[in-house]
Amino acid sequence: MKHKEMVYMTPMPVRIWHWLNAFGIVTLCITGLQIRFPDYINIFGAYKAAIRLHNTAGVVVSISYMLWFIYYLVVAKSLLKLYVPTLEDLKSGILRQAYFYFLTYFVGKPNPHHSTPDSKFNPMQNAAYLVIMFILLPLVVLSGALLMYVAPLRELLLLLGGIKMLVGTHFLLACCFTAFLFVHIYLATLGHTPFAHFKPMWNGWEEETVEDTLPTKDK
């Protein structure tokens, strides 16, 4: 027999960070599109308005990233446990998860990974978030910060190969984040109902289906 249980999966600070970050990144992608292609796209009216909004959203995302980092590292003390894949994950976990997403999911097999508050992410998520949160996001924040102050930070820009290198890196990273958004939102609909994974990111609680542990009278 199975029964439903409510599990407190996502603490409030993480939820606040997530939505702040989500709103910020969507704003950055849309304003960024106008900044790069102003002759084709005009969503926010004046070009300067798009730049100001882009810079503000960039600062919001940078601060929320720092808060996220400090929360997981110092308060929750679970940064490494949650985000660094184990050797087992790398050896077989990622392949097993990919096998599920690309094949066994379609024939109705269950997900090989079961989320718990201490192990929220499957091995593929783990590897993806490791790259995104520890490499891509810091790089896009850093390149964006340098581009906000080109004249005062000229020396640093020259050391890094010049402004074009920086703009190119920032643009390609932004494209990676846009691609990630599509994949991330879609994967979030793969719960037992399309919104099952959205709810815990809103109120913290996730509905889990678990096997009964108590023996029944018949047995």
Next chain:
Amino acid sequence: MHANKRILWISFSLLMMFTLSAFAALPENEKCMNCHGQREIKSIAGNNVYIDPAKFVATTHAIVGCASCHDRVSSDHPGDGSAPTRATCGDCHGPIFDEYSKSLHGSKARCNDCHNPHDVKLPVIMSGDEINGKCAKCHDTRKTLQNHAKWLPQAELHIDSLLCITCHTGSKDYVITMSIESRQPGSKDVFKSATYEELATLSKMEDIGRLIDLNGDNLVSLEELRVFNHHLRGKNMRLWGMMTPEIVTHSYQILENRWDCSFCHASGPKAMQKSFLAFPQKKGGYTRLAVEKGAILDILYGTPDFYMLGSTRSTPLNIVGALIVIAGLSFPLGHGFFRLLTRKNRKEDDHEA
């Protein structure tokens, strides 16, 4: 001044210019420069009346000759005690004079306040620093920066990359003019336009254009730009670009459309195809070489330190970026399609991701 006589003089001089080149004016100029070319020369009133011969000879005024503007110099000069007559700029440059007089600047400064007639050069043979330097004689750079910073994002960067007249006159036909800038080794000073001597030392040739134009065809190719940028590394030099007008006007004004960033930034890569490289000349002034069309849009090495948001974006980089986004979008579309086809295979509780 007898206007007709002056026009005759000018016509005659221009005729000489086209027929006998500058040689016709030179003996007469030489006579004047024998005294006025002496650094210590003073007028009877005690004013400095020195004219730098090297700078004067490079002007178009040297071709029309001293007497075109100072036509009543007596044979007893300077012993006769009278000051030579002076033509007004409007006598020859009438349309420009009228245009300038009607502009916002007309009542603020005279022609001579910005242009020394004995050291006047066409904008195309001047560096951006030189042109902006004329404005900075009255408009304090620090205050200019503060005023622009009130509304212009990254004001310092804009002022470094634009001629004042790009926004404050009705000048048109903008191109990117690049020049080589340098600074003292080991110093954190700002970059300044490299001198002819510096570049001659670097190139070890008199024709410093060959520093970049390696094959000497008077066209700087993208490949030559890349090689040069590679060569510049670690030499305290950089290639700097400025947006400059090809057609310069004297219609100083506050143009409403210049408050709108999209005037420059939304002009698109098509408007950014034409660029030049300006080299300082041994006798002063600059000469410029055309750069391969579209070279400043090169992803990295064409002009690594010059980028104009929105306008100098690179198409190959856009294609790479689009492929990344398409890859991200294709996963939900592909997976979602098969998910729809196989939806009957899944029981509600067993397939959570």
